[in-house]
Amino acid sequence: MMEFLIVAFAATLIYLSAAHRFRVFARFMGAQGVLIFGIALLELNEMATANLVLVVAETLLFKGIIVPFMLFYIIRRTQVFKVHAQATPSFYILILNAAALIVSVVIAYTLQNPYINTVFMTVALYALLSGLIIIVTHKLIISHLIGFLIIENAVFLFTIALGNEMPALINIAMLLDIFVGVLIMGFFGMRLKPDTGDLTQLKD
């Protein structure tokens, strides 16, 4: 079951790299939240009630429901539906993504030791690189936020890869990061867009 969830998570990264509609981004971010919740629930076998509540709040509630809802809200308000300003064509982004997958598996194997779960390490590295690739290959700020959220998910997987415990402090810090990211995005999207009309580029 665990392998199913982690492979499904990796598959969402492929589709996120190929996506060019923000609705698809929002849906896949929600799916990633639900998958991460499943992974955390199955993998973290010794968890205090408070920590469990925090993990549920962070993954299922926040990443799985609130973040996609906010993204959909931002998309509706800003009326920006498509990634029409990519620095690199989608085809090359996918090639970079495939390269990232290979690099991740090689690095995970190089770092192999009894304390690191290789499968989680591979997918976490892959998620990290995928998020970075999305950030550097897209121009619109919403895409950058998506890349940032993917990196947050990667950090979550890293903590699982390194053991069966997850310090509450890391959880809280990550929650704050996501909250600030989405909040800033919402601020940019909803405050700036109405004033700029249909201007989409600096040269306009």
Add this chain to the structure above:
Amino acid sequence: MTAVLFPGIIVRAKSIFAGRKGPGLFQPLKDVMLLFQKGNVISTTTSYIFKIAPAIGLASVLSATLVLPFGPFPALISFNGDIVFFAYMLGIGKFFLIIAALDTGSAFEGMGANREALYSLLAEPAFFILAGTLAMLTGYSSFNEILIGLYNPDNSYILIYSIISVIVLAQIMQVENSRMPVDDPKTHLELTMIHEVMILDYSGFDKALIHITSWLKFALYSTLIFDVLIPVQWDKGIQFGLFAIIAVSLAVYIGFIESFKVRNKIGRNPVFLFTISVLALLAFVVVLVLTEKMILS
């Protein structure tokens, strides 16, 4: 039987989704029978390549069928590397159809041939990565041996690989048979056609052969998906029932896609195709990591 019924089920599914009564299951077969009774009209600008291409296409698909086992029933011909033979037999058929399209000298057919060649080129890595993964997983390179070794009780992770393979193979089937979302077989505008524009000059008997080749490819990919998904050790009676369910599900899936999705923009197709290859690469990495077959010194 699957090949004959497959296009009929697609058409029927599409008509049901659209709320129409639609034609019967055997309508595509009746259309082909009608084409068989008609004579060929061959352009004077074409050479012998144009005449032999449909027959070679059909022969290549039939040859590929010979190496493909059906569940517990072994393939008629089996040898090491027949998985590569399978892919290249399908490739030969496509190659002849492409050069036949170029042979007509039509700008439209040349454009269609160009697109078909590009899409086949992009879909091929996905198939070969999957095939390579199968070979690595089982240690064999022949379909017969691979399928016996695939569902080894030790391979608890095989279901993950099977599910990814089914997704990838179903999408390759759509590409190889020029269906949505890569190509729209019902389009009437030559500029947006891919496969249909390549066979515009064909008529009568030759066109019937091309249609039958396409149906056989559907049956071939359905069998491949069935082989990967269903363990050979299961009861033979159940296997026939499951094959029927899988084939009908695939036909309904294609009908569903063609009813509710629009065709990709031509420029988006390479991205769609490469996504399939990356998904196959993921299957490869999953098997590599889970079987611990990677060695870094």
